[in-house]
Amino acid sequence: MSDKGCIKCGSTDAGKKEVAMTGAGLAKMFDVQNNKFLVVYCKNCGYSEFYNKEASAGGNILDFFFG
Template identity: 65%
Template sequence: MEKKGCIKCGGTEAKTKEIATTGTGLSKMFDIQHNKFIVVYCTNCGYSELYNSETSTASNVIDFFFGS
């Protein structure tokens, strides 16, 4: 049976946060943060991955983070 967990440390707990970032060109110049991401991170070692929040829900990205 394959054990699943963080790819860096094997930890089995993760949390999520949402972040917003600027793009390029005028949005960067005017600090318009229109790019939104979900950050999934291991609570043991802090390893993180970014996922586009427009295409994924939090529960789906946590499953993907652990390789389900």
């Protein structure tokens, strides 16, 4: 098995999206979407990983996810 590609299906076709999610407490109560993430996903099988947007760089995450 190759060291590169999706850990579920081996595909090297990836995509990325930015998403925002509601936190807990008052943020949830007022629907404040203050948690931002970068989602890297396999376009073949849909396997996804979430990365904290504030702590990551998009290009480096794709390299990490798909080698």
